Amino acid sequence: MTNLPPTAAALLEAIAFTWPANTRLVVGTPRARLVGFLMRLWDAPPAAVTLGRTVFVPDAAYFARLSPLEQAALLAHEAVHIEQWRQLGARRFVWRYLREYFRTRLEGIPTHHLQRGIDLEREAIAVENRVRLALNRQKSGEFLV
Numbered sequence: 001m002t003n004l005p006p007t008a009a010a011l012l013e014a015i016a017f018t019w020p021a022n023t024r025l026v027v028g029t030p031r032a033r034l035v036g037f038l039m040r041l042w043d044a045p046p047a048a049v050t051l052g053r054t055v056f057v058p059d060a061a062y063f064a065r066l067s068p069l070e071q072a073a074l075l076a077h078e079a080v081h082i083e084q085w086r087q088l089g090a091r092r093f094v095w096r097y098l099r100e101y102f103r104t105r106l107e108g109i110p111t112h113h114l115q116r117g118i119d120l121e122r123e124a125i126a127v128e129n130r131v132r133l134a135l136n137r138q139k140s141g142e143f144l145v
């Protein structure tokens with residue numbers, strides 16, 4: 001693990017979710033806020049933005065208010081984007097993301113729509129939801145023991 005919040009990192013570890021190596025989480029710095037501002041021009045305010053191997057969280061107060069479980073789910077979502085950047089490379093990632101972005105805009109679909117949104121987002125949302133489900137199951141399992 002890199003510099004993830006310890007509780008969220010422990011939750012991910014507990015469900016055997018591997019956070020990618022050599023990555024950075026940047027929360028609330030001027031640079032993170034700038035990235036968030038630029039993305040907001042295109043879309044709804046992002047909770048986090050992944051560029052290459054760096055995850056930017058523009059709003060530190062928002063991130064701090066999330067429960068460790070929701071932080072872990074958000075980080076799992078961004079981990080998928082890190083892997084997409086790695087697999088596709090910067091040029092292909094950005095090209096594909098933009099192409100899908102304009103498709104959703106033309107079709108009047110929210111970019112993060114679960115079935116018809118940006119394909120790279122759908123993949124990340126599916127993993128995020130699986131992680132949230134696994135963590136919730138684990139949490140409720142503690143009460144059954």
Ligand SMILES: [Zn+2]
Binds near residue numbers: 077081121124
């Ligand atoms: Zn995303």
